[in-house]
Amino acid sequence: MKLMLHDLRGRPEGMAVRGRASVDDVARRDCSLVAVEPVDVELRASEVSGMYVVEGTLRTRAAYRCSRCLTEFWEPLETTFKERFVRAPWHDDGVAEDDEPVPLDGDEVDLVPYVEQAVVLALPWRPLCRPQCAGLCPECGANLNKGPCGCSDKATDPRWEKLGELWKGISGSSGGSG
């Protein structure tokens, strides 16, 4: 998925960038992510006073491993994309911004790494197969979403042990000087 900057010249309305990007590397980096389908990329690229702005939407489906019950599940993933590029060398006027434009050496930009980055940022921190996932039984490892396993019947209420510690009053008054 390549963008040629010279294609944008003389096109104030910009141009559409569409396609499918394979982002398999993302799944290799994130352990709770099992797989990602190729991403449907719908972007618009335009040149605004020497800066190349690429923005739009990314859509795909991702398979996660639930952080509570470890079940794998698929879910749609949709996120916005926005990246700005400039031709190197880029002289900024000392305006420090968090999202500074990416300086480019050539005329060609491969958008796939930026798509990957946007997908990574859109991943849930701790994926859950459902908001109320019951997780696994700590005793027998059964998936509690499929029903009670019976362990909880046997379990006794955790009792707080008495804080019956003996306090030793150390009366070591041996500081006799003089």
Ligand SMILES: [Zn+2]
């Ligand atoms: Zn779950």
Ligand SMILES: [Zn+2]
């Ligand atoms: Zn159990």
